[in-house]
Amino acid sequence: MTLSAVTLFNSRHRSMRPVATGLLWLSLFFSVAAGCKSEAQPAPAATPATPVATHLISSTLIGEYSPAVLAQRVSSVPLAGALARFPIRVYKLTYSTQTPAGQTITASGALLVPVASQPLSLLSYQHGTIQPDEERRAPSYYSSSSEVWSAVSLLASTGYVVSAPDYIGYGASKAQAHPYEHGPSLASASLDMMRAAREFCKREKLPLNQKNFLLGYSEGGYATMSLHKLMEEKYAREFTVTASAPGAGAYHKTAFANYILSSDKPLNFLSSYVWVLDTYNKVYGINRPFPYYFNQPWAGQLQLNPFSSVPSKPAELFTATFRQGILSNTDQPMSTAFRDNDVYDWKPTAPLALFHGTADDYVPYFNSEDAYKAMRSRGATQVELHPIEGGNHFTSAARYTLEAFAFISRY
Template identity: 45%
Template sequence: MIILTPISCKNSTELATPVAPERVLADSKLIGEFQASQLRGRFTGALAPVQLLVRYGIKVYRIEYNTTNTDGKPIKASGALLVPNTDGAMPLISAQHGTIASDAEAPSYYNSGSEIYTFGTLFAAQGYIVAAPDYIGYGVSKDLPHTYEHREGLATASLDMLRASREFLADQQIKWDSRLFITGYSEGGYASMSLQKKIEEETGEEFNLVASSLGAGAYDKTATMRYLVSNRTTTNSDYNRLYTWVLLTYDRIYGLNRPASYYFKEPYASRVAESGRNANIGVSLNDAFTDAFKKAAAEETDQAFVEAVADNDVYDWKPRTPTRLYHGTADNLVFYFNSQNAYDAMQKRGATNVKLYPIRNATHATGLIEFILGTYTFFTNPSNL
């Protein structure tokens, strides 16, 4: 069994104390309470051994809070807050979810099959408070477009979810021991890296961030874009829908407003124009792109597009927080070079508290379990990179 151990606060006296943000918590509701025996019953078959990690029952709350959309307008967002049934002071994990296919999978619904229902619950049952943002575009903000793989949109929604959670815990007199951990896989890995960077660079001493465990995120958007336009990649239409989703998100948020025919040849341009991110593209994506777009992207003559992509790079900076990067070496959805490039860039900047954990021969799907188990171990002893 993993036992939580006290972690001393980091020395961050070199940081300026920020102005206290306005209250962001708008509403909260208890949506479920579950005993430890009920939680153990969720983990069967190959996952049966993790039943030993369940120590506490939990309460699950839906949190609604005020945040800002990518256009600067104030909006409401939502998320789930999982609180262990214990009187002791507990650490807090900000858990950013990976790509989801429907609003019903958002954390604040706490539906079976969602990340928060399974792996998020396992963290909570081990003694962590877990804050899980829906992101913009899900939950209470479901009528807005999701900010898919957009650095600032994901980071802002996640940061304000943390602030709302802090206010809720204080209102309910739930004991938080001030320690904060960050984790996420896939889109959640990218969102978590974006959140970590925002906390470290913009919030001063507002949070006591102890450790960050990131899995298979597309941190180097520029390298990913160049690879996709210049190389033959998967013909998996589900993967290509995700790449298209990123492209259309950046086109919208940065006001590029290009027609689908700028990016895609026929018949794919018509499909994207009609179905958006759900368009069926069953060829290597570089075979679906127009020659003009590929040339402009590769040679960086389309400055507006290149700058939009680069604005979402989150790999080349110097984290202060102990950070693990997990990634499957055979990942053909979010390419392994994203974590390798991040590690190399951070090392060059002198970040000695970042370590790369290659998951040998693992794909995007098969690397998940090793990432989760490694994260548990790391959070138990963050000094052991």
């Protein structure tokens, strides 16, 4: 699901063994991003991709940042700046991808490239929820409110090439509606960004090794799981997943829908669940009117503004007809959409660690627990479950940051 605004986790990387001790500092980075000043040089004009590129369209240098600048961004965290090793160059890439309907469009993302001579690993970082009115938080803007600004940039400075897709609906594709929590398009947009990143590195003669890491929390965790599944099941000859560490994702959509619609207790995040429902209603061509799903007056309000406030009790917001159809499994169109977005029950071969707060009331813990049990029952031997005891969706982000990087640093 989501993890809005500045609390969303922010960070990634593995490499050097000394990073393990420095990871503790990374968990504090969330308070650092706001208010930092860029020392970027003026960006040159976009350069077109070479004719051999199949996904990359253009690259624009946003700026080059020294280890000292990156350290300054986290100056409130004792000793964290000592992790900065290489200068990094940050680029905005545009690349071709497809919408859920199969239309080829231009999307964008940020590419963070350490200035180093040795071959580096590629790390795909999937960001969390960005509301439509927060569009400038998308990675390619590289603003102080973007998740890639501080911790992710610092981690790139330790030696990862970081590919950070905006997703469809942000950056170059902002004219499109973001297909919120739609697993197939989150995965394909992220994979196409990785392809564009490799094409860029090849064109610029920046050596990559064969290691590919995947990270993300909340909607980014769900996108990471969807990407991992896509890469192993359909593109294993093109990419090998070295390790992935998704955090707090809504992997078991069918169970999540039943959890919401059967609840008689207030839920704090119904507006996000409304966004998911609206996405599936459109993407899967169900196209029912809002009054089918929502009681009045909220049906009318949501039709005018899908992000308007809603009541906290599901029975008050959702119609009895809709709730009964899902809970009895007789609403075939929407039940099929939920199943199509389940990514909990498959067999990964690469090491995969699931991180989740046990008291998460936004994306319940059972999403990760169900994934772990299903994967292990299919014979997946390199799947780990890391419960964050007592953590909710937001307080668990720091622990996720620390432990996810400790996990991938093994590989």
